[in-house]
Amino acid sequence: MKPASFDYLRPATVADALAALAAGGDDARVIAGGQSLMPMLNMRLVQPRLLIDLGRLEELRTLRVEDGWLSVGAAVTQAEVLARRTLAQEVPLLAAALPWVGHFQTRNRGTLCGSVAHADPSAETPLCLVATGGEVVLRNLRRRRTVAAADFFLGPLTTVKAADEIVECIRFPLARPGSGHAFREQSMRHGDFAIAACAATVDGERASLAVGGVADRPTTRSWPLVAGGLPPDLDDALNAFAWDLGGDDDQHATARYRRDLVRRIGRTVLEEALSCRR
Structure with a gap:
């Protein structure tokens, strides 16, 4: 068609x-x-x-660090961000997740801001933006406004962006010394939409897990570290989180399978994030 x-x-x-x-x-x-x-x-x-x-507007082809953020303009492609040599030091979670986004060919055309504006619950970029505490900068003829990523997504393919606004850029906070990050997902094939994706961050005295592909938007949960390690009741906490996410049966997986992925992959990425603290 x-x-x-x-x-x-x-x-x-x-x-x-x-x-x-x-x-x-x-x-x-x-x-x-x-x-x-x-x-x-x-x-x-x-x-x-x-x-x-918007793809050829030089005003939107910005990729730079400013005031403690990595700012990615609306016309910057996924391949350009992934090729940034300092990305793993600046936003390590994004560096870990971008290779899971589509394929080499699609990353040469796809943009991070476009993925955020589209708001697919299984998409990796919205998940990383929420997991890191990022921001979305919206602009129309009258004003420019900034929305926290956690408040931007309302549901599947639904955001707070008004019809006359564009996503001018998205901003990821730079990783702090002593933080750890990890990302994994399960899909039918590499590059397909995630059945469940988990992004973990360990920063300060807390460990956080963000999950995509299960609920209707990226969702996070955090827990305090205990004696510098993960809480001893983590399995129970992950089980409760998995049930709170809900999830549906579809042609790719059952809700029960998705809950099990949250439990298993969630623990794996949290352990990885803790072990790689810088």
Whole structure:
């Protein structure tokens, strides 16, 4: 199947893109890498009258450290971030997760901001953004606002982003000395959507676990360390967390299997994060 007909605009500036988005209203959509939107267009799940391409706007091709954050602009691809030589020191959790995102070919087109805007519950980038305590910077013609990642996602493919806003950039806090991070997921094949994904962070005196692919959005839980180690009742805590996440049966896995993955992979990544504290 092919998309329904639409007008295509490649604006010269972000201001032009925002003006077109405001004028287009609900009939306009933005595209950067297109790895999420193009399949939806082809299946006619969305049928915009206007498609606004942000992918070549130099204003949005920013990838830099500023004020303790790694800022990733809307037009920066997953491959560009993964190729950053200092990424493992700056945001080690993201460096661990990005190789699980799609495949080499799709990472050359897909963007991190596009994945966050799409808000698939199984996606790795939203999970890492929530797990690290990141932020989403939204912009329209009138203002720019910053939303904590934990407050940005409302449910499957649903966020607090207004129709006239774009995700201008996302920001990950730089890893602090003494912190540890680990990521693993289970999928049908490498590069497929995660059946369950677990991102662990150990920072200060707490250990945190963020889970994607089970609930309707990335969800976190944290526990205090005990004598510098994981709590002795961790298995019970992970079991309670797995049940709280809910989960559904689908063609890929049962809810029971997903809960078991949270218990097993969750413990594994928490142990890895604790052991690799820097």
